[in-house]
Amino acid sequence: MHGIAASQPYVIAAFLLWAGLVKLFGRRMRAQAGRTALARLTGPARAVPALRLVGLAELAVAAALLVPPLRPLDGVAAALLSAGFLAYLTYAAVAAPASSCGCLGTHSRPVDVRAFARAGLLLAAALLTATAQGGEAVPLVTADPLVVLVEAVVLMEVVVLLALSAELDRYWLVPLRRLLVRVRRPLAIPPPADVPLEASLHLLRRSLAYCSAAAQLTSDVLESWDEDGTRFVVYGARGRTAVFAVPLAGDDPAGVRVALV
Numbered sequence: 001m002h003g004i005a006a007s008q009p010y011v012i013a014a015f016l017l018w019a020g021l022v023k024l025f026g027r028r029m030r031a032q033a034g035r036t037a038l039a040r041l042t043g044p045a046r047a048v049p050a051l052r053l054v055g056l057a058e059l060a061v062a063a064a065l066l067v068p069p070l071r072p073l074d075g076v077a078a079a080l081l082s083a084g085f086l087a088y089l090t091y092a093a094v095a096a097p098a099s100s101c102g103c104l105g106t107h108s109r110p111v112d113v114r115a116f117a118r119a120g121l122l123l124a125a126a127l128l129t130a131t132a133q134g135g136e137a138v139p140l141v142t143a144d145p146l147v148v149l150v151e152a153v154v155l156m157e158v159v160v161l162l163a164l165s166a167e168l169d170r171y172w173l174v175p176l177r178r179l180l181v182r183v184r185r186p187l188a189i190p191p192p193a194d195v196p197l198e199a200s201l202h203l204l205r206r207s208l209a210y211c212s213a214a215a216q217l218t219s220d221v222l223e224s225w226d227e228d229g230t231r232f233v234v235y236g237a238r239g240r241t242a243v244f245a246v247p248l249a250g251d252d253p254a255g256v257r258v259a260l261v
Helices: 003-023 027-031 037-042 044-065 073-095 115-130 146-161 166-184 197-205 208-216
Strands: 221-227 231-235 239-249 255-261
Touching: 003 044, 003 073, 003 115, 003 146, 027 044, 037 044, 037 073, 044 073, 073 115, 115 146, 197 208, 197 221, 197 231, 197 239, 208 239, 208 255
Parallel strands: none
Antiparallel strands: 221 231, 231 239, 239 255
16 A cells, blocks of 8 residues: 555656646647636636646646655645645536636536546545655566556556546547447448438438439439348439439448439
């Protein structure tokens, strides 16, 4: 337990350094400040100075956390700062639910449960730091199973904190969702019986067969039915009938066929 507590100052300091540097030197922070909940709390004209002041406080606490003789006083400061974050998030969720918190970046996403979870985890880490006694630092490379377990727990904590940070979603969560869509292709090969007619019409209208017959069509869809993995769609076509055959599986417009009868 001591090893985990001894590692917490470095975890907290890393996140406070990130937050403080973004607030002080972020290129978009000045423009974003007016859209944060802090602008509602302090007024738009004072939002930027307030963010800078908070950033300085975060950097000061982070510096204290990295100086062992100051512990556990630095843990108390970190706990008070984290408690203040939770109070601010509560205010933001109630008074300005459509605004971002401006905590660690310039994203415009409103405060959500992930922001509360991250602040709560940092508060727990700060309380653990405040109650920890001084001791030797945990070696980074060792074969001691207990130390390896401590390192694994701390690494998992860092991963969870990063996953709870919406500011990083564009680097991992959005690409992951896009990859899952490409791999699973949820709209490309659904069960034939579950394909909506509008999905077939979307594929139909992108096909060469539809483009070649579009000038002759004189009505909207008159009839449609499914047979052997194909959806037949019927249109009126200048005294004739246009029957399109649209595959139910796949999303390639080249598979669409048309017959004028």
